[in-house]
Amino acid sequence: MSAVIHPLASVLAAVARGISGVQVRWAGCRPEEKQRIYFANHTSHLDFVVLWAALPGEVRARTRPVAAKDYWEKGLKAYLAQRVFRAVLVHRGGTAQAGNREEARAAARTVVDRLAEAMGETDSLILFPEGKRGTGETVGPFRSGLYYLAKRRPEVELVPAYLENMNRILPKGEVLPVPLLSLLTFGAPIHIGETEDKRGFLERACAAMSALRRKGES
Amino acid sequence: MSTGSPGYFPQRVATTRWVPHVEDTQLAWLFGGVLGVLVLASAIGAVLKQTAKNDAAHATINNLNARTRAWWKMCAIFALTLLIGRIGSLVLFGLLSLLALREYITLIPTRRGDHRTLVWSFFVITPLQYYLIAIRWYGFFAIMIPAVAFLFIPTRIAMAGDTEHFLERAAKIQFGIMICSYCLSHAPALLILRIPGFVGHDARLLFYLVLVDQSSDVLQYVWGRLTGRHKIAAQVSPNKTWEGFVGGVLMATALGTALWWATPFTPLQAAGTSLVIGLLGFAGGLVMSAIKRDVGVKDFGAIIEGHGGILDRIDSLCFAAPIFFHLVRYFFAA
Numbered sequence: 001m002s003a004v005i006h007p008l009a010s011v012l013a014a015v016a017r018g019i020s021g022v023q024v025r026w027a028g029c030r031p032e033e034k035q036r037i038y039f040a041n042h043t044s045h046l047d048f049v050v051l052w053a054a055l056p057g058e059v060r061a062r063t064r065p066v067a068a069k070d071y072w073e074k075g076l077k078a079y080l081a082q083r084v085f086r087a088v089l090v091h092r093g094g095t096a097q098a099g100n101r102e103e104a105r106a107a108a109r110t111v112v113d114r115l116a117e118a119m120g121e122t123d124s125l126i127l128f129p130e131g132k133r134g135t136g137e138t139v140g141p142f143r144s145g146l147y148y149l150a151k152r153r154p155e156v157e158l159v160p161a162y163l164e165n166m167n168r169i170l171p172k173g174e175v176l177p178v179p180l181l182s183l184l185t186f187g188a189p190i191h192i193g194e195t196e197d198k199r200g201f202l203e204r205a206c207a208a209m210s211a212l213r214r215k216g217e218s
Numbered sequence: 219m220s221t222g223s224p225g226y227f228p229q230r231v232a233t234t235r236w237v238p239h240v241e242d243t244q245l246a247w248l249f250g251g252v253l254g255v256l257v258l259a260s261a262i263g264a265v266l267k268q269t270a271k272n273d274a275a276h277a278t279i280n281n282l283n284a285r286t287r288a289w290w291k292m293c294a295i296f297a298l299t300l301l302i303g304r305i306g307s308l309v310l311f312g313l314l315s316l317l318a319l320r321e322y323i324t325l326i327p328t329r330r331g332d333h334r335t336l337v338w339s340f341f342v343i344t345p346l347q348y349y350l351i352a353i354r355w356y357g358f359f360a361i362m363i364p365a366v367a368f369l370f371i372p373t374r375i376a377m378a379g380d381t382e383h384f385l386e387r388a389a390k391i392q393f394g395i396m397i398c399s400y401c402l403s404h405a406p407a408l409l410i411l412r413i414p415g416f417v418g419h420d421a422r423l424l425f426y427l428v429l430v431d432q433s434s435d436v437l438q439y440v441w442g443r444l445t446g447r448h449k450i451a452a453q454v455s456p457n458k459t460w461e462g463f464v465g466g467v468l469m470a471t472a473l474g475t476a477l478w479w480a481t482p483f484t485p486l487q488a489a490g491t492s493l494v495i496g497l498l499g500f501a502g503g504l505v506m507s508a509i510k511r512d513v514g515v516k517d518f519g520a521i522i523e524g525h526g527g528i529l530d531r532i533d534s535l536c537f538a539a540p541i542f543f544h545l546v547r548y549f550f551a552a
Contacts, residue, residue, distance in 0.1 A: 021320060023520065135330075171330055178336040179316070181324040181519065 005061050006084045013053035013060065020050045020169055021181035027212065028188030029159060031056050035124055036157045036189070038063070039146055041209060042128035043136040043167035045071070046177065051126050051161060052085060054184050064118055065126040068092045088118040092131060112148040119153065129205065136167030139210050142202040150192040150201065157189035158205065162212035185212040244480045245300075245422050248429065252293055259286045284524035292522070292531075296428065300421050304409045305352070307424060311406040312348040316340060318529040318536075319398040321518040325510075326390045331380030335371055335391060343367045344399040351403060354410045363400040368392060397506075398529070401536040404543035411543075411551040416482040423546065426481055427495065430474040431538045434496040435503065437473075438466025455507040458500075467496035482550050491545060495538045502537030506530075 016022075040051055048065035055063055069089040072081040081087040090111050119125055127149075129142040150158060165182040190208055192201055263283040270276045299306035323336060343363065350359040372388040405427060409420045416423075442462020450458045474492020478485040506529065510518065519527020 021324075165324065168324075168328065168333075171333055174333055176337045176341070178323075178333060178340060179320055181320060 006086075008084050009060070010057065012049070012080075012084060013057075016046065016049045016053035019177055019179050020046065020053075020166065021179065022050055022054050023181065023183050024054045025183070025185045027185050029157075029186060031059050031186075033059055033062060034157065035119065035122065036063075036159050037125045037127055037146075037149065037153075038159045038161050038186075039127045039129050039205065039209065040161040040163055041139050042130045042133050043163070044133060044170045044172075046170045047128065047133075047163055047166055048087070048126050049085070050166065050182065051163065051184060059124075062122055063124040063126060064088050066090060066115065066128070088115060088125065090114060108144060108148055111145055112152055115145070115149055116152050119156075125149075129202075133172050134167075135172075136165075139206060142206050144198060144202070146205060147192070147198045147201050154192055154194075158191065159189050160187040160205065160209040160212060161185065162187070162209055164214060183214060185214070187212045242419060242422065244419070245425065248422065248425055248477070248480055249297055252297075252429070256286070256290055256293060259289070281524055288522050288524055300425060303421075304406070307406045307409060307421075308348050308352055311402060312345065314528060314532060315344050315348070315399045315402050317521070318402065318518075318527075318532060319344065319394055321527045321529045322394045322398055323391070325513045325515060325518065326394070327383075328387060328391070329380055329382065331378035332375060332387055332391065334378060335374045338370070338374060339367075339391065339395055339399075343370075343395060347399050347403050348406070351407050351410060356410070359403075359407065363395055367395060371395070397536050401540050402532065404539040405535060407543055408546065411547055413482050413546070413550050414552050416550075422480050423482075426474070426477060427539065427542050428535065429477070430470055430492050430495045431499045431535050433473055434466055434470035434499045435534050436466075437469040438462045438500065438503075441465035441469065451504065451508075454504060454511055458504065458507070463500055467493065467500060470496045470499075482546075487549075491542060494545065495542055498538040498541050499534030502534040505537070506533035 038051065040047065048067060052060055052063060052065050065085055065087045067081055067085075067087040067089055069091050072078060072087060072089055081089060115125060115127075127146060129146040130140040131143045131145075132140070134140050146158070150156075162185045163182060164184075165180055168178065169180050169182060170177040187208055190205060196204075260283075263279065263286050266279045267276075267283065270279050295310065299310040319340065323339075328336065347359065347362060350362060371392055372384075375384065375388050375391075405424060408423045408427065411420060411423075413420070413423075439457070439462065442457060442459045442465075445461040445465060446457075446459030448460045449456060450460055450463060471489055471492040474495065475485055475489040478488035481488055481491075483491060506518075510516065517526030518529040521527055522531055525531050
């Protein structure tokens, strides 16, 4: 898929960086134009915009955020999500609503198919494996999407990222952001092991992400 | 000075409200002086870079040169906004207030229930404070934050319904707005004072305050590095010594006295006000250092290369500005 960059993209990226005052630390890898799956903690609607905006322009042009269809599918939000951010909108909670195991598997497969198709051979993804926004104090359990996607594309680098303070900038249920300073840390890429089971992999991925938290020191 | 005494252009009355200051010869001399110091500092830095022998010396000199480069940028921005006129300075200091407040609030613990109060602080209270200067409403400018916002903040937090650490949260937000918005706003408020015989030259007064204050910071640092032995409050800041404090403040006072011709002051009055600026600047640096130690950080931010955050650079100005403003207002303004 060719990356068509919307003229608003760099403007919105600059606005997002301005509001979030984001300081970016590449602690475990360098920004590169290779195919990756960035997975991060989730506390605010601004998370994916900030992470996307923090990437260098040429990397950003080939990186697509994964966002919830129910929130981003209407009006201006839909325009921004689809045309500017080139977000991949997915139906969330499909596996939880499913009546039995088979239906859950089928729902997960549909989502993973959609993500793999969106990546193609060139694009990277931004993913929030917790699925829903937390309070910022703890990281919630990971959903299984990351595991199935990693299984499907085992050669793609999985880069953990940790966003701090976004829950204070725009918490759940608020409309106006407070422009405080945030910190975004990218960790060392991980890969799924050939024989690794779902639970073990998700715990390892969660630990790799949580380890990036600054824990009060500066 | 060959450019004439302060009364040389006494009748040049501002004809428009937002008069640019381009024709002010004495302001041009002040700009020129700062430019000379920057050129000198860059030249010395370049020479030292060539002569540095080991890695440690290289690191020190690179930091020094980064600081000098940042000073070039800061001086350019300040000079440019001063030339644009009052609006330029108000926008600059308004943005500095917001950036400083952002650095401060980021470091202090607030809770979910403070969100709306913070929205008010950033988007209503701080801009309103600068708007009041723009419309020259001194009476409301003086009381809006200490009286109105002071009462509004705890009320708004209480309405959010979270009582955990209530008093600390309210007090910490109030302190931040007082320092970052209220105190700092007194610097550009100098531009609305009407001083007999000084009309149209108010930009010089703001330049004088910032120059003496920031010079005092630099001189205290240099003096402390060269001669500092006895720490004033080792727990708060290991870099603040009695030698640096006395030497730096006296040198800044000497500088301020030597620049009396650009102000409405006599040389003796210039000495007194510069001394006050130096002392208050020291107090500002000390208090803000104590806050940094309390929350366990070295700097408030990293926006200015080699210096840290905005608040690290302007902490002294936040303390010096209101006192300088009221000294000038009480003794010199009509």
